[in-house]
Amino acid sequence: MAPHIRSSGSKAHEKLVSRYMQEIRDIAKAGLSRRELFRMGLVVGGAGAAAIQGARGFKPYWAHADSLPFRSPRNTPFIDPLPIPPVMRPVTLNPAPTKGTNPGLSAVTGFPEASRPDHQRWEQFLPVAMYESIEKAVQHDFYPDIDGVPPSTVWTFVEPSTGNAGPLRIKARYGEPILHRVHNALPADNGGFGINKTSTHLHNGHNASESDGGPLHFYDARQFKDYHWPNVRAGFSNNIPESSWNGRTVPGDVRETMSFLWFHDHMHDFTAQNTYKGLVSLYTLFSDDINLDTDDETTGLRLPSGEYDIPMVFADKVFDPRTGQLFFDLFNLDGILGDKDTVNGVIQPYLEVKRRKYRFRFLGGGPSRVREFFLSNGQSFIQLSNDGNLLPRPLFRRSMRLQVAERVDVIVDFSKAGIGEKIHLQNRLEQTDGRAPTGKIIAPTNLVEFRVVGDAVDDSRVPAALLDLPNRNVAIAKNRSWKFDRTNGAWAVNGNFFDPDVFSAVIRRNSAEIWTFESAGGWVHPGHPHMEEFQILSRDGKAPPIEEVSRKDMLGVGDSVFGTDNSSKARIFLQFRDWLGNYPMHCHNTVHEDHGMMILFNVVA
Amino acid sequence: MDRRHFLGVTATAALGLAALSTLPGSPDRPEKNGYAGVSSEERRRNRFPDVPLVTHEGRNVRFYSDLIKGRTVFLNFLYTVCTAEAICPLATANLVEVQKILGPRVGRDVFLYSLTLDPKNDTPRVLGSYAKAFGVKPGWTFLTGEKEDIERLRRNLGYVNLDPVKDRDPSQHSGMLRYGIEPLELWGGCPILSRPEVIARRLAWMEPRGGRANPAA
Numbered sequence: 001m002a003p004h005i006r007s008s009g010s011k012a013h014e015k016l017v018s019r020y021m022q023e024i025r026d027i028a029k030a031g032l033s034r035r036e037l038f039r040m041g042l043v044v045g046g047a048g049a050a051a052i053q054g055a056r057g058f059k060p061y062w063a064h065a066d067s068l069p070f071r072s073p074r075n076t077p078f079i080d081p082l083p084i085p086p087v088m089r090p091v092t093l094n095p096a097p098t099k100g101t102n103p104g105l106s107a108v109t110g111f112p113e114a115s116r117p118d119h120q121r122w123e124q125f126l127p128v129a130m131y132e133s134i135e136k137a138v139q140h141d142f143y144p145d146i147d148g149v150p151p152s153t154v155w156t157f158v159e160p161s162t163g164n165a166g167p168l169r170i171k172a173r174y175g176e177p178i179l180h181r182v183h184n185a186l187p188a189d190n191g192g193f194g195i196n197k198t199s200t201h202l203h204n205g206h207n208a209s210e211s212d213g214g215p216l217h218f219y220d221a222r223q224f225k226d227y228h229w230p231n232v233r234a235g236f237s238n239n240i241p242e243s244s245w246n247g248r249t250v251p252g253d254v255r256e257t258m259s260f261l262w263f264h265d266h267m268h269d270f271t272a273q274n275t276y277k278g279l280v281s282l283y284t285l286f287s288d289d290i291n292l293d294t295d296d297e298t299t300g301l302r303l304p305s306g307e308y309d310i311p312m313v314f315a316d317k318v319f320d321p322r323t324g325q326l327f328f329d330l331f332n333l334d335g336i337l338g339d340k341d342t343v344n345g346v347i348q349p350y351l352e353v354k355r356r357k358y359r360f361r362f363l364g365g366g367p368s369r370v371r372e373f374f375l376s377n378g379q380s381f382i383q384l385s386n387d388g389n390l391l392p393r394p395l396f397r398r399s400m401r402l403q404v405a406e407r408v409d410v411i412v413d414f415s416k417a418g419i420g421e422k423i424h425l426q427n428r429l430e431q432t433d434g435r436a437p438t439g440k441i442i443a444p445t446n447l448v449e450f451r452v453v454g455d456a457v458d459d460s461r462v463p464a465a466l467l468d469l470p471n472r473n474v475a476i477a478k479n480r481s482w483k484f485d486r487t488n489g490a491w492a493v494n495g496n497f498f499d500p501d502v503f504s505a506v507i508r509r510n511s512a513e514i515w516t517f518e519s520a521g522g523w524v525h526p527g528h529p530h531m532e533e534f535q536i537l538s539r540d541g542k543a544p545p546i547e548e549v550s551r552k553d554m555l556g557v558g559d560s561v562f563g564t565d566n567s568s569k570a571r572i573f574l575q576f577r578d579w580l581g582n583y584p585m586h587c588h589n590t591v592h593e594d595h596g597m598m599i600l601f602n603v604v605a
Numbered sequence: 606m607d608r609r610h611f612l613g614v615t616a617t618a619a620l621g622l623a624a625l626s627t628l629p630g631s632p633d634r635p636e637k638n639g640y641a642g643v644s645s646e647e648r649r650r651n652r653f654p655d656v657p658l659v660t661h662e663g664r665n666v667r668f669y670s671d672l673i674k675g676r677t678v679f680l681n682f683l684y685t686v687c688t689a690e691a692i693c694p695l696a697t698a699n700l701v702e703v704q705k706i707l708g709p710r711v712g713r714d715v716f717l718y719s720l721t722l723d724p725k726n727d728t729p730r731v732l733g734s735y736a737k738a739f740g741v742k743p744g745w746t747f748l749t750g751e752k753e754d755i756e757r758l759r760r761n762l763g764y765v766n767l768d769p770v771k772d773r774d775p776s777q778h779s780g781m782l783r784y785g786i787e788p789l790e791l792w793g794g795c796p797i798l799s800r801p802e803v804i805a806r807r808l809a810w811m812e813p814r815g816g817r818a819n820p821a822a
Contacts, residue, residue, distance in 0.1 A: 148638035148639075148640075149638070149640065150638070150640050188789065188813060189645065190789070190790055190791070191645075191790075192645075192648050192790055193790065193792075195791055195811065197810070218810075220813075220814060221813075268810060269793040269794075269795070269807065269810065269811070270793065322640070322641055322643070323640055323641055323642065323643045324640040325643070330652070330792045331761065331762050331763035331783070331792070332763055333763050333781065333794065334767065433767055435767065487780055487796075488692045488776055488777060488778075488779050488780025488781075489764065489766065489777050489778050489779070489780040489781045490780035490781050490795075490796035490797065490798070491796065492796065497795070497796035497798055497799045498795070498796070498799070498803075499799065499800055499803055500803060500806070501800075501802075501803070522768070594793070594794075595781070595793075595794050595795060595796070596795050596796050596799065
């Protein structure tokens, strides 16, 4: 056993230290892990074990940095309108995309394509709609002009054909494979944070590994990469080659139809910085091929469509009061909280609405804030989806809690509001640090002001039913558990640290598994496996709440997942269909994932 | 990669930046309404307290001006009598491997720093013998200082726990490694017991035109 040393600076101390070191070096040389050491009783765990029993306490979220006790400059609320993410336009790509790495230089930027493996199933899903964006630095006003705060340099997706800057929106359709060419034109001068290497992940996309935009698939500035997003339903290659809905037959399981996805930078170690800096956009996927979610309120489910279908990215930020510039807390490991909540890039915007139904799509944009949404007039949201996946039937909810990266689509009906009325979209969840919300519902923070300004035709409906859940009656190949933990200040999964060369799971393609997610407590960890969405089987041994009887790609475990309760353990059913290759599973508190709260799995034939 | 090569790629990146500034929408640095524009140099300087420290060789240094400024660095906190789960000695043994992998770059354009959490006991001499016991090579400096200065650095660099009981337990702050390319304002971190090859590779990931995580992916 290692000696306890109390004396200071003496020869005896030095001797003890070197003897102790020799002992440890011998152990290390023998290749024993810390866990094995612990098991052998070779290690004194006293202080650590005592600390685990310790009390909880809250401090301002950046109390770690004594030099940074500032708050953002104040803003005048509801001066600027809510920015509506511009819909990207299909273009002709030059050079035309290729199955393997493109041999040509881009006619738009002159960049070569980053080296990548061949697209899987390229001939089967030849792209029909091509999109092009350039990641670059632009000046952006988060504050209204009257506040006099200068614009910040943000990094965002810019569409070269229109000049539109993010958050952009791709309107995708099932049956129309997409090719998205993303150029990295980010500068080496990062203005204080962020790195000019990127990997664009389509969150919840059921895509091949090489087009997944995983954290290790990044490429350098002055290159582009073609992402192949075939917009195809899970199960198409094997167990459900065709299925029918509304009298139409299409490949894959129609019950896996998705609707609200988003794409964001996923560069390893820098996802929090780069997404905070603005590399976030939206992807709405319509299913007119089965006459379901059609982008037309006179057909299919007849959900509010067109100008009445509005995505909102919620992202809290801090601005340096000396410079007015967007500020990122580089040395905060717990999670980043801002004191200004932006919606589509503006602090406290307003939206003029008509007396009719709207479809709003809410996205928790991170890095670390959990929100609980309310409407100021006490009205209910009509929830259509969980994580952008249509629910079996709509739910009426007074409030909804969203973890980082979770999404909900809701209908808000303004038809009973008076002209001139103002209704606020509010967050009332208390969160004082990056670990987890307290769960307490507190005085509201107004996020968006809805101003009721007139009437409009409303052909939309609130359907009685949306989309049944996929069949779970599939043989389970394996059970696995993932425990999110913090050990000596470092993030770990199952006690292991992230290793890019290690697959923590090797999974046969087209198999189904049950995974259990656990949080050690004191934290909330929104877990996210790439590749396929899943269904929650149980939480802490009980059935999940009704809003989680759904397909999901995010699983919050830990403190205050519901109310003030800790949900420390959840089991999910998930499948690994159609594609091959490596994918990550990680905590989507982006600060946690950047510091190693991640594993890789490999799907093999 | 030698220094000449490193400077070479930085210059290439700078050229690339100049070429890109011809694209529309490139940023300038606005100044208005009393908000000061801030130079990269100033922002960098303000990021760290420039506290005085003493190296294991007994040299007096300033944290930012002498150790961090303009350099590529790895940083951690430890204490020599760290016995809780043996985290510090295993971390040090791990970093010895990292130092081997980085080879002649250490001391030339990459620097390793280990700061003590126990300045009372970890005098320069104790740190020196600790370094010697582990076979630490030049380019890796162990640092001690005044208690308040060390405490300031610890908080500044985020080696903290919001739980006050855990925050007082130094073993809670010994599991993370920080790394950065200071002139480029690139800062990351990973568990210090990550495989040494993986730690070294993270530096390559950050460097302009650095290595790929997995070229096939």
